[in-house]
Amino acid sequence: MNQGPISRDFLDPATLSDPYAFYQELHAHAPVYEVPGLGFYLVTRYEDVRHVLSHPELFSNNPVGRSGGPNADGNPYQQTLRERGWAHVETLQRTDPPEHRRYRQLLNRVFTRKRVDEMLGGIEDVANELIDGWIGDGRCDFVSQYAMPMPGIIIAEQLGLARDEIQTFKRWADAMIAPAIRPLDEDELRKVVEIELEAQHYLASVFEDRRAEPRDDLISALVNAHTDGDDEPLSVAELQNLLHQLITGGFETTMSALNHGLWQLLRFPDQLALLREDAGLMDAFIEESLRFESPVQGLARRATQDVELQGVKIPTDAMVIPRYGAANRDAEKFSDPDRFDIRRENAAQHLAFGLGTHFCVGASLARQEMKSTFRLLLERLEEIELDAPLDEPVHDPSLFFLPMKKLPIRFRAR
Numbered sequence: 001m002n003q004g005p006i007s008r009d010f011l012d013p014a015t016l017s018d019p020y021a022f023y024q025e026l027h028a029h030a031p032v033y034e035v036p037g038l039g040f041y042l043v044t045r046y047e048d049v050r051h052v053l054s055h056p057e058l059f060s061n062n063p064v065g066r067s068g069g070p071n072a073d074g075n076p077y078q079q080t081l082r083e084r085g086w087a088h089v090e091t092l093q094r095t096d097p098p099e100h101r102r103y104r105q106l107l108n109r110v111f112t113r114k115r116v117d118e119m120l121g122g123i124e125d126v127a128n129e130l131i132d133g134w135i136g137d138g139r140c141d142f143v144s145q146y147a148m149p150m151p152g153i154i155i156a157e158q159l160g161l162a163r164d165e166i167q168t169f170k171r172w173a174d175a176m177i178a179p180a181i182r183p184l185d186e187d188e189l190r191k192v193v194e195i196e197l198e199a200q201h202y203l204a205s206v207f208e209d210r211r212a213e214p215r216d217d218l219i220s221a222l223v224n225a226h227t228d229g230d231d232e233p234l235s236v237a238e239l240q241n242l243l244h245q246l247i248t249g250g251f252e253t254t255m256s257a258l259n260h261g262l263w264q265l266l267r268f269p270d271q272l273a274l275l276r277e278d279a280g281l282m283d284a285f286i287e288e289s290l291r292f293e294s295p296v297q298g299l300a301r302r303a304t305q306d307v308e309l310q311g312v313k314i315p316t317d318a319m320v321i322p323r324y325g326a327a328n329r330d331a332e333k334f335s336d337p338d339r340f341d342i343r344r345e346n347a348a349q350h351l352a353f354g355l356g357t358h359f360c361v362g363a364s365l366a367r368q369e370m371k372s373t374f375r376l377l378l379e380r381l382e383e384i385e386l387d388a389p390l391d392e393p394v395h396d397p398s399l400f401f402l403p404m405k406k407l408p409i410r411f412r413a414r
Contacts, residue, residue, distance in 0.1 A: 006022075008025060010022065011035075017397070026042065026044045027044055031044050032310040032312040040319035041314055045332065046330040046333040053351070058303065061094055062094055063090075080193045081197065111361045120372070124376065136413070140409060147259045147262075150369060151369060160219050170251060173250075177401075180400060182399060252295070254362075257370055264289050287348040287350065288340065290352040291334065294325040295352065298322055303318045303320055321400075380413065381412070384409055386407075387408035
């Protein structure tokens with residue numbers, strides 16, 4: 001297939017913030033699209049995204065190929081971490097089977113449906129506590145006063161870390177994820193590497209403490225994992241990388257899901273009315289919200305060999321980005337895909353959490369945080385509406401995510 005004319009610039013902040021007209025163009029003219037001048041390929045149709053995610057032998061999760069990668073030895077950021085902390089190694093999200101299996105099994109022991117069910121009371125306690133903090137004001141910025149601290153407190157507790165350090169964890173998460181979001185200049189890189197080093201040394205002391213005195217938390221389970229079988233213990237570098245992924249994932253993706261879920265209800269009051277009338281639609285609302293504004297718009301893969309997809313030749317070691325957000329707006333899979341409809345029958349077939357062996361390990365927890373949040377918001381608040389128009393673009397620029405800047409709301413306590 002020859003790529004047709006594409007009028008929008010992928011890297012324009014306005015496109016990154018509201019990419020759906022761009023996705024429509026790609027679906028019609030260039031479903032596999034080489035971004036001009038950058039040499040990476042966006043994959044946008046639902047079935048093609050499934051194909052990429054289902055074939056790690058062709059599209060590897062490990063970014064290091066013959067041309068190097070973000071964690072290669074010559075990378076200055078990694079060199080600084082190597083000299084003063086721990087350079088990134090490939091674990092979990094950045095590994096393929098069979099290496100991936102070891103890391104996944106460790107985390108599957110914690111992020112189970114049973115464990116999430118046991119956490120329900122604690123999740124709702126956190127939700128009520130946060131709402132209590134601003135319900136008497138009649139207004140709040142939902143991003144900073146709820147969506148950020150909610151998943152941050154939950155992941156901190158799962159990691160066995162102090163919940164009152166939530167702002168510190170958020171600063172760590174922002175720094176850790178920054179190099180993956182957009183190109184950083186030299187000064188910005190120096191700042192974020194210093195913050196990541198601060199996080200690494202704090203976590204290293206926690207690892208040592210949990211080895212000596214294990215607790216009932218995820219870090220204890222990870223640092224003492226070798227006692228459960230014949231595996232070698234995880235190295236400090238492996239532990240650092242796993243925590244890097246859990247901290248960044250625990251904040252950004254669930255935070256985005258909460259923000260966008262509420263934003264959909266404010267933008268589509270008919271759907272809010274349906275949800276108020278029938279609480280049995282809550283699960284369907286959550287799946288449609290995840291489909292409509294996927295918190296992770298896409299993640300990188302690496303072509304392991306020359307491969308052809310939709311008539312486009314992708315060379316070995318090229319970066320390939322399956323766009324979950326585009327797949328979830330594919331009209332061949334979801335009828336009238338740009339309509340938000342909590343009665344949509346196949347909404348749960350979205351790819352917001354990925355697919356297969358790399359399906360999001362925290363999906364059950366994220367869904368429960370959303371379910372508890374919106375049940376309590378609807379129970380405790382009435383007449384919810386925007387308190388001020390949102391600035392355009394609504395989101396901070398990001399290659400992979402949709403980080404909302406703010407969501408000011410006003411309401412009446414029920």
